[in-house]
Each structure stands twice: as C-alpha cells, then as structure tokens.
Amino acid sequence: MKNLVIxxxxxxxxxxxxxLVSKLPKKEWKISIVDQYKTHYYQPGxxxxxxxxxxxxxxxxxxKKFIPKGVNYIQKKIEKILPEENKVTLEDETLNYDILIIAxxxxxxxxxxxxxxxxxxxxxxxDFYTFEGxxxxxxxxxxxxxxxxxxxxxxxxxxxxxxxxxxxxxxDSYFREKGMRDKVEITYVxxxxxxxxxxxxxxxxxxxxxxxxxxxxxxxxxxRVDNETKEIIDYGGKNIPFDLLVTIPTNMGDxxxxxxxxxxxxxxxxTHKHTLQSVENENIFVIGDATNVPAxxxxxxxxxxxxxxxxxxxxxxxxxxLKEEFDGHAxxxxxxxxxxxxxxxxxxxxxxxxxxxxxxxxxxLKLLKESIFNHWGKLAFRWIYWNMLLKGIAIPFVxxxxxxxxxxFDIKKD
Amino acid sequence: xxxNIAGIRVDVTEDGYLTDVSQWTKEIGIEIAKExxxxxxxxxxEVISWLQEQVKNDVALSVRGIKNSGVLDIKEFYALFPGxxxxxxxxxxxxxxxxxxI
Numbered sequence: 001m002k003n004l005v006i007x008x009x010x011x012x013x014x015x016x017x018x019x020l021v022s023k024l025p026k027k028e029w030k031i032s033i034v035d036q037y038k039t040h041y042y043q044p045g046x047x048x049x050x051x052x053x054x055x056x057x058x059x060x061x062x063x064k065k066f067i068p069k070g071v072n073y074i075q076k077k078i079e080k081i082l083p084e085e086n087k088v089t090l091e092d093e094t095l096n097y098d099i100l101i102i103a104x105x106x107x108x109x110x111x112x113x114x115x116x117x118x119x120x121x122x123x124x125x126x127d128f129y130t131f132e133g134x135x136x137x138x139x140x141x142x143x144x145x146x147x148x149x150x151x152x153x154x155x156x157x158x159x160x161x162x163x164x165x166x167x168x169x170x171x172d173s174y175f176r177e178k179g180m181r182d183k184v185e186i187t188y189v190x191x192x193x194x195x196x197x198x199x200x201x202x203x204x205x206x207x208x209x210x211x212x213x214x215x216x217x218x219x220x221x222x223x224r225v226d227n228e229t230k231e232i233i234d235y236g237g238k239n240i241p242f243d244l245l246v247t248i249p250t251n252m253g254d255x256x257x258x259x260x261x262x263x264x265x266x267x268x269x270x271t272h273k274h275t276l277q278s279v280e281n282e283n284i285f286v287i288g289d290a291t292n293v294p295a296x297x298x299x300x301x302x303x304x305x306x307x308x309x310x311x312x313x314x315x316x317x318x319x320x321x322l323k324e325e326f327d328g329h330a331x332x333x334x335x336x337x338x339x340x341x342x343x344x345x346x347x348x349x350x351x352x353x354x355x356x357x358x359x360x361x362x363x364x365l366k367l368l369k370e371s372i373f374n375h376w377g378k379l380a381f382r383w384i385y386w387n388m389l390l391k392g393i394a395i396p397f398v399x400x401x402x403x404x405x406x407x408x409f410d411i412k413k414d
Numbered sequence: 415x416x417x418n419i420a421g422i423r424v425d426v427t428e429d430g431y432l433t434d435v436s437q438w439t440k441e442i443g444i445e446i447a448k449e450x451x452x453x454x455x456x457x458x459x460e461v462i463s464w465l466q467e468q469v470k471n472d473v474a475l476s477v478r479g480i481k482n483s484g485v486l487d488i489k490e491f492y493a494l495f496p497g498x499x500x501x502x503x504x505x506x507x508x509x510x511x512x513x514x515x516i
Contacts, residue, residue: 155478193498219498235488235499236496236497237492265479266478
C-alpha cells in the first residue's frame with residue numbers, strides 16, 4: 001500500500017482530495033489529509049462580512065463535510081516535513097509518504113510591521129483577512145462615526161490581490177447607504193505604482209477611484225505604525241494619518257514550511273510554475289497559496305492548478321514526463337460597489353483583457369467592465385464554492401488554461 | 415520604442431526601462447540618474463551592480479529582498495534613490511522594472 005499525504009484541508013487541499021479519491025486505485029493508494037482546524041472558511045466572504053452583506057454562518061462550515069469518503073482525515077497539528085526521509089511528523093504521530101502535496105496556504109503576518117500589533121490593533125487598526133479580524137471590523141464599522149479611513153496594503157504578494165481595492169469600493173457604497181459618506185475620507189495606500197496590480201487594469205479602471213472620491217497614495221513602503229499620532233509612516237519619511245486603518249499585513253506561508261526549512265524568505269515553497277512539482281523534491285507537489293509561483297494567490301487559481309496537478313500526479317505515478325501545463329490562469333470578480341462588479345481573466349503572460357466571458361460574443365459576463373450581472377456572478381460564486389469547487393467538479397465552460405476566444409487584446413480598441 | 419541615451423540608441427519600455435540589459439553602459443546609467451535628479455556616488459554603483467547581479471541570477475527584486483540583502487538597509491536605499499527606490503534604481507541599472515503585479 002502506498003501513501004499520498006495532503007497537508008492542509010483548505011480550498012486547494014480539499015479539492016485535491018476530491019480529485020484524487022476517484023482517480024487513484026483504492027487497493028494501491030491510501031490518501032490522507034491533515035489539518036489542525038475544524039472549520040473551513042469561505043474566505044472570499046471575509047470581504048463582505050464587515051459590511052453586513054454576509055452573516056457569520058454564511059462564511060464557515062465544518063471542514064470534514066467536504067472531505068470525501070475513502071480519504072483519511074487527520075485533525076492534528078503538523079510539526080515538520082522531513083523531505084529527506086519522506087516523512088511528516090504530527091503532534092503525536094509520524095506519517096510516511098510516497099507522494100506529498102503541500103497545500104498549507106498563506107496567512108497574515110502583522111508582526112512583520114513595527115507597531116501594527118500595538119495598542120490600537122483591533123481598536124482602530126483591523127485586518128479583514130481572518131475571520132476574527134473581519135468580524136471585529138464589522139462591529140467597529142457598525143458604530144463608527146466617521147473620519148479618516150485608510151485602506152492599506154503592506155507588500156506583495158498577498159492573497160486575492162484585488163481585495164483591498166474592493167474593500168475601498170465597498171466602503172464607499174456602505175457609507176453612502178448609511179448617509180454618512182460626507183463624514184468619511186477614504187484613502188487607498190499601496191506600495192505599487194498604481195491602484196491595480198496589473199498595468200492594463202490601472203489604465204482602464206482608475207476612473208473608479210476618482211468617481212468614488214477615493215484618494216490614492218502610491219509607492220508607499222510602510223516602515224511602521226505610530227500608535228500615538230495614529231499615522232502610518234514609510235521608509236521615505238512620508239506619513240499618512242488615520243482614524244481607522246484597515247490594513248493587509250504581509251502575507252506569508254505557514255510556519256511549518258519555515259520549521260521544515262523548505263521556503264523562501266516569505267515561507268513560500270519554491271515550485272515549478274508549469275508543473276507544480278516542488279523544485280527540491282520530485283515526490284513533493286505544491287498547490288494554491290503555498291507556492292512561490294508568480295500567479296495570484298486565489299481560489300480560482302487553486303482550482304485551475306488542481307486540474308493540472310491531478311493529471312501530473314497520475315503521470316508521476318506511472319513514471320511519465322509531467323505536463324508543463326499550468327499557465328497562471330486566474331479569473332476574478334472585482335466588486336466595485338453599488339451592486340456592480342468587474343470580471344478579469346488573465347495568466348502569467350497575458351494581461352487582463354476586454355471581451356465576453358465565458359462565451360465569445362455572448363458573455364453573459366463582461367470582462368473589465370462594471371456590470372450588475374458580474375456582481376450576481378460574484379454572489380453566486382459562494383454557492384459554486386461550497387457545492388462544486390471544493391468537490392472538484394469542473395465549472396462548466398471555464399477551462400483550466402486561459403481561453404483567447406471572444407477577447408479583445410488591444411486595450412485601446414475598447 | 416527606442417531612445418537616444420548618452421549618444422547610444424537603446425530599446426526601452428513605455429516608461430523608460432531598457433528592454434535589453436546588454437545595451438546598458440555606465441554612461442546610460444549616469445544619464446538616466448541625471449533625469450531622476452540623482453548624482454551617482456560609489457555607493458550608488460555598488461548597489462546598482464548588486465541589483466544587476468540579482469537579476470542575472472533570476473532573483474525577484476523587492477523591498478523585502480533589500481531588507482534581507484545584507485548589502486544595504488531600506489533607509490539607506492531610500493536615501494540613495496529618493497521617492498520610489500526600487501523603481502528608480504532598476505531603471506538606472508538597466509534591468510526590468512520589478513513586477514509585483516500578481
């Protein structure tokens with residue numbers, strides 16, 4: 001009997017368990033998945049929780065529900081990966097593996113920025129990348145009377161790169177609906193040279209910020225937070241005052257990667273960007289946020305990766321050459337407020353384009369354009385996530401590699 | 415597009431970054447620095463060589479990378495290339511603009 005061990009039962013790990021359980025012969029392979037946490041969170045929902053759009057119950061479920069029968073689910077803390085010995089040590093047992101899939105994700109590391117965890121943390125400074133942070137921010141916003149709201153992004157890469165911008169857009173709508181937009185000054189602060197991480201997006205979408213009266217500070221590399229003067233200060237000496245700071249702290253891979261000495265300086269595992277095999281060990285594969293591949297850290301990316309990785313694991317078992325297939329495909333809805341959203345579709349080499357999705361000429365979703373239909377798409381995605389995505393069911397008409405049909409590649413034409 | 419910098423024809427991107435690092439010369443570096451309002455000192459050149467070395471070895475450049483480099487700290491980086499040090503220093507060094515666009 002051979003062992004395939006999956007570390008992490010988040011989006012990527014759960015999808016891999018579901019894909020592989022029907023593909024690997026049960027008599028030959030035992031599949032185990034390890035995760036110390038009981039709850040599976042719908043992380044895209046953390047964006048909506050602060051604005052009372054979603055309730056707590058809509059963004060969490062018991063993780064075990066999504067692990068298929070026939071997969072050994074181990075709810076324990078992972079101590080260390082020993083790649084030389086093909087072993088993983090857990091809190092009170094050791095697992096041997098023939099194939100290891102690392103899907104330990106990424107998490108916020110507020111301790112990386114001086115002063116962020118000071119006296120104002122969770123009082124006037126919040127994150128929304130954790131369930132607890134998002135919930136605390138909701139409670140704060142319910143009673144907040146206005147002032148300077150600073151939405152800030154520490155450094156790249158982060159999970160769901162568009163989320164901070166979406167937060168600023170949704171905040172604008174939220175305060176408008178509450179009839180207090182005139183009491184709130186919103187500033188968006190980024191270490192990048194534009195609002196969007198993709199230049200074509202910045203070009204065609206920067207109107208959104210001015211339209212919503214959101215101020216922008218670019219090229220801001222934060223050095224520290226001053227809890228007394230309530231300012232964020234960058235290495236160049238620039239300072240931005242806040243009454244309420246919503247920040248995306250540095251994102252890092254899990255501590256177990258560091259303990260195992262397998263990561264880069266942000267604890268992401270060096271991974272072949274087209275095959276998803278780890279660079280160091282041929283029987284270790286990496287998927288989702290845990291990799292260092294230059295793709296977005298997002299559920300849609302993990303979904304597309306999972307299809308390629310499933311094929312590659314089967315090829316690896318047979319001793320065949322792996323497919324260099326994964327192209328960095330990402331597909332993201334961007335909430336722009338007022339019940340509208342944008343949709344972007346891109347990969348390693350192709351910038352987001354205009355056009356229709358998923359069907360050429362028909363759509364019904366519009367790429368790079370605000371529409372109410374896109375917003376419905378984003379809300380419908382929660383259902384798709386729980387009922388299709390985690391179970392490894394392919395989303396109809398959306399292929400793992402980026403399709404070039406019905407898309408306009410010269411941005412000036414549209 | 416192409417541009418004439420320090421009497422040499424070079425290919426650059428829309429925002430002025432050399433597309434082919436082999437076209438780079440010290441004179442080009444000096445000229446670009448001048449446009450950014452920077453007079454290059456020995457310390458600048460050390461940092462520029464280090465940046466070029468990193469790119470050659472396929473190391474992605476980032477502010478965090480500077481912090482852990484042991485070559486210089488971020489404060490000094492800002493002092494040498496005020497404004498957006500990574501953006502400005504890479505332009506002078508003739509290497510691609512760092513992508514954090516993911």
